[in-house]
Amino acid sequence: MAQSAAELKRVVWPTWPQTVSMFSAVLIFVLIMILIVGALDFAFTWGLLKMLGSK
Template identity: 65%
Template sequence: MTEEEQVARAAAKARPARKTEGGAEDGPGKGRATPKQRRGKPGEEHRRSTPAEFVRESVAELKKVVWPTGNQLQQYFVVVLVFVLIMIGIVAALDLGFGWLLLKALG
């Protein structure tokens, strides 16, 4: 085998494998193909739920929720209140600062 043939073989091995018509790669594959999603049986239509059924299922889901205790609720309230007050202070400071700058620049 000549040096050119060896270089060509090494380059061919480094290239990504091509896919055939069936979707499988040439050479050693990665495994089986991903199965296609099923959309139900042919001719079968999706049944719409009634408003009463929707409410019934919603209530059932809400019963599964782990609700916070009174102490947790109080802590969350305080954290949110402090965060909102800090954000109000930042926005107010920026507003006053930019307003003062505009008055100095244009006034």
């Protein structure tokens, strides 16, 4: 337990602007990935329905 407390004292915590900046970067990356995966899902679904026919 004492080692954990000593380690936490050595941690350099980010400032608020750094936190906001990193959060924004992660959020933008996730939104871009959602768009890419959604577009691929739509394209493959559309292509399979065209090939196999839909009722």
